[in-house]
Amino acid sequence: MAALRFDAFRKALIFVAAVWIAGDGSQHLLGQIEGSAGQSGSKPFTATVALREGYDSNPLTQSYQSTQDVQSSTYTSVQPSLGYNYTGLQADLALRYDFTGIYFPSINQSYDIQYTQAFIGRYTYAFDPRVQLTISDNFIYSEQPIVTLVTAGLAPLTQTSINNLGTIQGDYRVTDRLSMVTRWNNTILNADGPGSYNNDGTINSGSSSESNYMNNGAFQQFRLDFTPETVGTFSVDYQIYDYQSDQSYRDNQQVAFSLGADHTFTPTIFFSGRAGIQLNDNYGLSDSAVLGEGGLGSGELEIEAYPFAAISSTWNYDQRSFVSGGLSVAVQQSNLTTTSDSEAYTINMNWDHSFSDKFSVIQSMFMNFAVFTPQLTQQQSTALTGSYQGSGQQTTISYQCKFAYQIYPYLSTEFGWSYTSYGSYFDLNNGNGGSYTRNQVYIGLRGTY
DSSP states (O other): OOOOOOOOTHHHHHHHHHHHTTTTGGGGGGSOSOOOOOOOSSSSEEEEEEEEEEEETTTTOOOOTOHHHHHHHEEEEEEEEEEEEOOSSSEEEEEEEEEEEEETTTTTTTTTTTEEEEEEEEEEEEEEEEEEEEEEEEEEEEEESSOOOOTTTBOOEEEEEEEEEEEEEEEEOOSSEEEEEEEEEEEEEEEEEEEEOTTTOOEEEEOOOOOEEEEEEEEEEEEEEESEEEEEEEEEEEEEEOOOOOGGGOOEEEEEEEEEEEEETTEEEEEEEEEEEEEEEEEGGGGGGTTTTSSGTTTTOOOEEEEEEEEEEEEEEEETTTEEEEEEEEEEEOTTTSSEEEEEEEEEEEEHHHHHHHOOEEEEEEEEEEOOOOOOHHHHHHHHHOOOSSEEEEEEEEEEEEEEEEEEEEEEEEEEEEEEEEEEEESSOOOTTTTTEEEEEEEEEEOOO
């Protein structure tokens, strides 16, 4: 999982993320938060460059079950970013490009460099004061070494990952009290493993990933202003997931119905809550010829109902300081080959605090606990995937903290620490496969134009 990054426009996006996590499609934006693509300020063009020197306890995210000692390394990173903002009478345009490149000298192999690129764009057009259309796209491409150890005969050990989220959203003010939000979303997740050489000398591209999918969805929300401070909502969210052809039995669709409210207690305290039900149809199971009569393959129990609930709140206690948090219970896609989705519990918290005009701290925490229940029997699972893991659970925790001191208006120094822990447990054959921890500390400089 790509580590969450401290973008320069992060504070402006926290409110958007909190509302999304509060019930309007939380699982689609865990790594990609929609929002202003350019950086804040009055300049149309902005640029930043961050240089860092640090230490990484596990740059290859090697698991506990690694047959060799986990490699650690110092590292050097560069993070340039370019942004463009245009504000017109009816149209706004924001574009941004981010690059992160990291070099690990202690690894001293062909895969000692990791890099990530992000292209973010948003265009908003107001037809009139009551109707607005927004088109946005977040594209992330990363290339990193794989976790497994080097073995003879492998092609270059790199793993590429593409994650793209595109949305088209219309906002309508029907009456003075009633408004609507209509949105279409498309997500593409593609992670290609390393290439390898076959016995006959041909190359196996390694492009078949167990969790690659395309997601399309439609979202409709009605918003009623009970008072200037309180808005009630009713939402319908339909999503369909199409996995790669060799994983077609994981194809599924889901629809969520929820009621909610957004309330402004004071000009600085905001609350949002959603509650409802999610219906999941694992229709891909019926397409597999290996499933026998009766049970899941016969169409029985393919539609399941899950509770859905989410709350979030933001407190802007100072002009440049705020704290926010959210909690959600929802269904998310899984990386387990015998199940397409899982019930997930997510907690996120963010805290930005300015000690003075020049000294500040940024902190964020993310916790996700997912419970997997196999949709296939042991016999069916073995026929499809060659193995059976049984039921299990997965826990992801990340924490990041960065202190920044502004030396000049255009130059600041940074000191930070990040922690990531991934744990998985299955009751058969895979006690803690893939589980790992990772610590990173760094010091650096950031220049801003």
